[in-house]
Amino acid sequence: MNGEKDTLLIKSRLDQLTKARNWIAEKAQAAGFPPDDVFALKLAVSEACANIIRHAYEGAEDKDIILSVCIEGDKLLLTIRDFGKKFDLSCYKPPELDRPSESGYGIYLIMELMDEVEYDTSPSKGTILRIVKYKGKSR
């Protein structure tokens, strides 16, 4: 799928997360991304979609989440689009890593595991999360 865009539509339910993880894993594996990268992408997709379900859609189960992936050479560009409450990055506080916590690791893990992360709140409705992962670039 070099340079081609592939898209998946899921509904805002937790039982859809496996489908989203399997979808990104299949695309990354087919493009030759190593197991570490595939795991990291699965985790990023899972955390991002779970946040959308919980915060952007506030638990509503019939809303749309659109995932798109485009792989060119060693670069994988993933976008995750929702149409709910906009994400406010200014509210994000990284976890205090010296104190084990029962929350707050989700966005931190996305940022640590991915090479580029951008939350675009410019659309009239919702947020576009853009993520870039380079093949084999261990973090």
Added chain:
Amino acid sequence: MKIEVTKENDIAIVAVEGEIDVETSPQLRERFDELLAQGEHNFVIDMGGVDFIDSSGLAAFVRLFKRVRVGEGDVKLCCVRPEILKIFELTRLNRVFDIFEARTEAVKSFQ
């Protein structure tokens, strides 16, 4: 996700299989709570069958850890796959939990 619990002396060995995510982690939390209610306070979590974990899964382990520490128990992990070990390292939870390669080592460490 499948959870199997066995006992070895005063240690509860919890073998988990499958994916621990925001959909399945409540099941794990509930099982931990049941074991705590039964008086268990020393845990070995065998992660050999776990092929995915997200932040809600990490939270379930931290929650258990905080509760067992009140009673001076402990939670030890074993058989953690490299990709998952990396997540524990990134969150520094590898400094909270003792992590062993084999289940026997984890059990032995309680002695």
